Amino acid sequence: MNRYFVSISAWTIVFASILFLSGCAYFNTMYNAQKKFEEAEREVEAPPQQTEPGRPLPQGTVQPRPVPIEKYRKVIETSAKLLENYPKSRWVDDALLLMGISYYRINDLARAERKFSELTTLFPNSPHITTALIWKARVLSEQKRSEEAIELLREGTGKMKSGTRKADALFLLGNLYYDLKKWGDAAEQFHLSLQQKQRGEQRYTALYRYGLSLYNSGKHAEARDALSASAKASNSIAQAYDAYVYWSRCELALQNPAQAEAILLRVRSSERFLDYTDDIELELANLALETGRVNDAMTLYQNYIAEHETGEGRGLAFYRLASIQRYHQVNLTLAKSLLDSVIRCGASREIADSARMAIDQISKGLLALEN
Known part of the structure; x- marks a missing residue:
């Protein structure tokens, strides 16, 4: 019998057959635990709910389905009954795994860790060892370990x-x-x-994060290959968008500004990325600034501010304009005024903190000039 947690439905068929043939009470107990576990996992692993039909979730957000806590508690209760009444059953390691995952799902991390540790210690030859190690690592990660x-x-x-x-x-x-x-x-x-x-979508995410890791390591040529492949293959709109953007940044780092711009323009013209129109305009403005087209960048940032009364993008546009005035136009008074606008308009905390630091530096510089 294949006891690996690869196909839950296959488990159900096997357990049903055993139950029918044997009528053993502990098989019945394990079968009930497995069925309830399967139901709960289907609810947890269902695709995220969307706020509007057909509209992708905003970038960087997650809206998972509620965890069916009572179903997982039932799994724990039934599995514990098997451990108590049939401690020498061949399904003890299976019960420990179900309990560990269920405890993890309801955020009882200490008990989850204990069950995974019991499984790996007491049953070193269990077919669930690899699965238990992965889940235990998830528990440790959740515990900031x-x-x-x-x-x-x-x-x-x-x-x-x-x-x-x-x-x-x-x-x-x-x-x-x-x-x-x-x-x-x-x-x-x-x-x-x-x-x-x-597995399917996990492979695309691994490819995407592989590319980002290479990019952040300064290996832009290798990152370009991974990110371009991810951009074309990913089923996630948000992930594909980010992959295109970082692919463009790789091209810029490799001294290919025309190719970098072509990638961004391709994204802007794609119906798939209509929800990222605002983001791509800022990327094009950043590209203009990075390639020395300061006046073009100023125009793009000013247009963005005029079209958006609120939002983090507006704060970023003000911050970039302030940088232009500070470093390119050397107009410190205007730069300081623009940085004040960054803080007032609801910029992200990171950008707002950077703006405050820049204001402090400019204020000290202006004071020094006056003296």
């Missing part, structure tokens, strides 16, 4: 057989390094995960 999660996965992946589970582990390891901004290590793990048999 990323270094422990990394150590666990680095040790574990070396012993894993090739396949989708190893791909999952390497992908998670890449994400842990990515979140820590350890770009070289992240790129290495994403690259290794791409060499395994990987």
Whole structure:
């Protein structure tokens, strides 16, 4: 019997057959736990709900379905009954895994970690070892123990057989390094995960993050190859958009400004990215500034401000205009005024903090000139 957690529906068929043939009580207990677990997982793993039919979720946001807490509690209760009443059943490791995942889903991380540790310690030959290691690493990450999660996965992946589970582990390891901004290590793990048999959309995300990790490592030629492939393949509109933008930035870093602009113009003309029209206008303005077309950049930023009364993009446009006045036009008074507008118009915290710092520096400079 294949006891790996690859096909939950396959599990259901197998358990149903065993239950019919044997009538054993512990099989019945495990079958009920598995069925309830399958129902809960289907709800959690369903595609995110959208605020408007046909409209993609805004970039960088997630709107998952509610966790069916009561169903997971039922899984825990039923699995615990099997452990208590049938401690020598061949399904004990399966029950521990179901309990660990269920505890994770309801955010009881301490108990989740304990169940995964029990499984890996008591059943070193269980077919669920790889799955348990991956879930335990997720628990450690949620507990802000990323270094422990990394150590666990680095040790574990070396012993894993090739396949989708190893791909999952390497992908998670890449994400842990990515979140820590350890770009070289992240790129290495994403690259290794791409060499395994990987699940559909996860493969595109691994390719995308591999490209971003290379970009942040300064390896722009390699990043360009990964990001261009990601941009063309990804089913996620937000991810594809970002991949195109960073592909353009790679071309600029490689001294190909015409190609960089062509990529952005292609995105602007695509119906697929209509929800990112405002973002692409700012990217084109940034490109103009980076390539020395200061007057063109000023016009684009001013047009953006005129067309948008609120929003983080407006704050960024003011900030860029202030930079032009400060470094290109050397008009410190106007630069300071524009930076004041950055703070007032609802810019992101990062941009607003940068504006305050710049105002302080300019104020000191103006004071020095007066004296």
